Amino acid sequence: MKVPDTKENLMKCICMNCPTHTQEMKDKMQGMFCSRGKSGLKFERKGCLCGECPLASEYKLSGGYFCDMGAAE
Amino acid sequence: MNMYKNPVESWWVFPGFEINLMATGLDLPVNLAFVPNPSDKPTAPLLYLTELYGQVKVITNDWKVRTYVDNLLNYEPDYRFPGTGESGLTGICVEPNTGDIFLSMIYEENGETKGKVVRTSSKDGLKMESMETVIDGIHSVKAAHQVQAVSIGFDGKLYINVGDGMINPEVAQDDNDLRGKILRMNLDGSIPEDNPNLESPVYAKGLRNPFGAAWRKSNKSLYISDNGPETDDRLAMIEPSKNYGWPKTMRMNSIFWWEFTQAPTAMAFMQDGQFPSEYNDELFVALFGAAYHIGRAIKGKKIVKIKINEDDSGIKSYDEFITYIGNGPASPCGLAFGPGGLYFTDLHGEKDGLAKVPVGNIYKVATRE
Secondary structure, three states: OOOOOOHHHHHHOOHHHOOOOOHHHHHOOOOOHHHHOOOOOOOOOOOOOHHHOHHHHHOOOOOOOHHHHOOOO | OOOOOOHHHHEEEOOOEEEEEEEEEEOOEEEEEEOOOOOOOOOOEEEEEEEOOOEEEEEEOOOOEEEEEOOOOOOOOOOOOOOOOOOOEEEEEEOOOOOOEEEEEEEEEOOEEEEEEEEEEOOOOOOOOEEEEEEEEEEOOOOOOOEEEEEEOOOOOEEEEEOOOOOOHHHHHOOOOOOOEEEEEOOOOOOOOOOOOOOOOEEEEOOOOOOOEEEEOOOOEEEEEEOOOOEEEEEEEEOOOOEOOOOOOOOOOOOEEEEEOOOEEEEEEOOOOOOOHHHOOOEEEEEOOOOOOOOOOOOOOEEEEEEEOOOOOOEEEEEEEEEEOOOOOOOOOOEEEEOOEEEEEOOOOOOOHHHOOOOEEEEEEEEOO
């Protein structure tokens, strides 16, 4: 299911707390990759919090690493 | 803000039981471990608890809280829940003969996060005097899935629950990797001669994030709680060489699973007469739920009691025993049976647990008089 890019959803997003979320992502205010698509920056996979996110249960998302794989469909 | 002046009013308790606040002002209290054979002296240790960001507190028989050791983490933790704040110092158990304390935690080395277990000693049990590493170098991550419960079995061996490290779940199936396993060791860190592999501490494999461990007297077996991904948290009895299926499945060789995840943390069997005999051999499991959820929740924020079949083929009964009904971030995390009842921690406490103010609590649940 697609995740709408809304302020309400952004408030629920936990990307900023993820071990994979880099300082560069923070500097560029990147997040909510399940809605906005992949980061485009270089980074290492250091764990994925997508499964714990309220958006994952609300929009029945499966999988993770949306920062790397692109937005949920 | 909590609408209740008395924090015990934030909890619904099973009929016939009552709840009391025993200690407060704790900084993210995770797990509890009672001294197996405590002295009667008021100032002697009764129980120990881990605080997530690197302290161990000791509570004496007179319910005074003291610091046993602090600054155990070699990095600056953050308060990001859920996320990188959900890691640190977690597992704890007391060795019955010496009173030594075993602890599990993560640490940083050359920019990498790793897990380890240490054994600490003290003459009077009130202040740590020495510390030895039992095992270290376990690849880990900040954000749960780390080295979790430590327990000592009826065979006198040390059992260590190790999470899969989150990044590559496939390691849970790799016999040469310590992640996603139950490890079995002698108390000095050497490998027991009767381990499945004489050159490895790996005792069972295929686990994801096995937070809790409890030993059952009736069959002298170890049971664990294991946290699944979007679905399937579970309970399992651990047997040597057994594969518990992760990352392919969370159901293999499980006794019971929650399809709608609840985040089970610590657990304990009622087996020493703290509750009436009809509760004997029931398993009490803390269900933490979503990290830092304010107010009531449909996920977790409760303790359940479960009657397991004699042959471990499933369960006979399942009831909510304690449920959070307040308006704060408190949620049951650690639990253990102690004098006269069941004791549990609420991790964040009733107030703003992200404000770096120690407001965590310990509660006692006992039969109503």
